[in-house]
Amino acid sequence: MKELLNEKLTKQFPEIHFEVIEQFDELTFKFDKSAVVPVCKYLKETDGLKFNLCEDVTAVDWATRKNRFTVVYHLFSMENKFRLCLKVDVDESECSVESVSSVWRAANWPEREAYDMYGITFLKHPDLRRMYMPEEFEYYPLRKEYPLMGIPGAVPLPKK
Amino acid sequence: MQKLTKDDVHPKIVQALLGADIHLTIDDALENEMILNMGPQHPATHGVLRMLLRLDGETVVACVPELGYLHRGYEKMAENMSYLEFMPHTDRLDYISPPANNVAYALAVEKLAGITAPPRAQYIRMLLAELARMCSHLVAIGALAMDVGALTVFLWGLREREKILDFFDVICGARFTTSYARIGGVASDVTSDTLKNITAFIDQFEEKFDEMERLLNGNRIFIERLEGVGVIEKDDAVDLGFTGPNLRASGVEFDLRRATPYLFYNEMDFNIPVYTEGDCLARYFVRADELRESAKIVRQVIDKIPNGEVMLNSPKKVLPRKTEIYTKMEELIHDFMIVNFGINPPVGEVYHAVENSKGELGFYIVSKGEGQPWRMKIRSPSFANLQAIPHLVKGQMISDVVAIVGSIDPIMGEADK
């Protein structure tokens, strides 16, 4: 399966460099964020690949200066019973990536959650609002600089 | 439920409700229609789920669910505690079937650390996961029946569930939030007396469940309230991220116990119930059939369980036995290091998913070689299942919304994390 994927992807997208990581029996492809939607569309629709279930879209904060965030996509192909992981690096200065909710509608809410927790904007998302925190909340909780106990007064409490 | 004016609802939510009709201003959009708030505190929403419905008379035109009323910050907390300390938190995710979550988390961390639990521990984990699935489906069927008016089924389901909780009490030490699985095995052994009692329970369970089904399957009110309500097609279901019994009720035969087998499920003989109608009644039937299949699996597990130990003997990654800690030096040092600094898995990341009673529960753990994870993401089935509510509820009436939410069976503890 790994060779099939590698071959098909490099043939279809010759200008993109795919970095292949294989660890703990899992396959990960890492590439540039500008090609996210075409690659995902190709993975969903091609025969032999058919990654039709988008399990999760999430982000990781590495707390480095360059390429601070990584957006991670977990895909599953029900026909081939194969799980694939895609990774895309996002820099803090240009904190946005294009949304894949046009490819899988299941990516809608996980992307909103990533926006809520990390502040990564998803372009062309149909409804980008905060997921868990109230709308007036000004911070992004899962970033590494946000303290665990929160900032007192960030969300008001009712009076006794 | 109260009628809201445009000042009460946040403008972004109003915009999401109005959807494609953005050329209408707020003032005239609400001339004939109404925004109704099925608030976080409501007898029919399973937990704290807030739904804003845009109604045209009694028919729902659009719906926007709002989560976050139970967001406890699990992922942030996980970055600050060791892998072993996080085990009680996994109980409270899908809080109707806690042992299943413990097993899922233990499997994910073991995959990362590169160890495998001994066979007896894996069989015990399977036993608990299936008993937990039975607990969860009993409550789900009971709550669905209660929402549409059949109160007796709920109490009978809880009565059977109490018997299962007694077994959890004896095996795990706690009846509800068990925290039983450990990294490298399970916390303590199961005696043969307990296994005999579980077999006796399963023997009488089949007829008790038949009684419960007899109340519902021929009941005209139950069938008419659920048949044809909230229909979702096969392709829509997969596209919207459904997994678990909801997906199998739409005609897709997909079960992670068969697709990516874990524990010893490939040696067990069980069927996967699949129905094609995709409505609330099909989802109920899938859960009822899964209860019987789980009972079958429990019987097979008890027959096949091997003898052996229940914790792996790998001192660097697994807590050593208490008798050895008090007598040997090496084990004492390892215990100290593991409890204070955590097991140190190799650098890398892993995503492991199991088939929980609601769907696919997955843990994505990123490790930088320290005792605490760098990032832990919990892929919860209820979060993904709730995404489909706006699609399912369009064109139905308010009382159907209640039935639909009941048949999807969300648990807000895992949807909100």
Place this chain on the structure above:
Amino acid sequence: MGLESKLTNDGFFTTTVDALAAWARENSVWPMPMGISCCAIEMMASGDPKYDISRFGSEVMRFTPRQCDLMIVAGTVTYKMAHVVKKIYDQMPEPKWVIAMGACTSTGGMYRSYNVVQGIDQFLPVDVYAAGCPPRPENLLNALMQIQDKIGKTRVKDFPDVPQAGFESKQNELFLSKN
């Protein structure tokens, strides 16, 4: 209860009415189950045939605050949910009591994080704290019995419905502040 407000001295008649009213109140406590998370499941379990809560008079678990006098807050209260809990508490008519069920409502429990209120007594007056995570149904029934003891000691002059001089009930405060 117009009769009660007229009887303010501690004569024989008053103490009998006191005892009767307190007995009636304590044996028909109707709980308002503010079931938020895992403790709600144990609250449901305390209503099932094994740990029957209806033998204490509390079978009627109405989900509407207007008909209840005891609020059992069961589950973790987050900052977003706190406003909802307070709103529902304000909608309950006097006299009312609160059980904080579980560790999360008493002190924030095992969740020391940015979104969990570390104890609901920061915004609600709590009468009984039930410890446990979650408390066993027997523990919840024990808390209910303690509330019953507390109610049994009340006197009618604790709940005036006509505001006396210098005393303003909460309902009056809300009414006055709106206009």
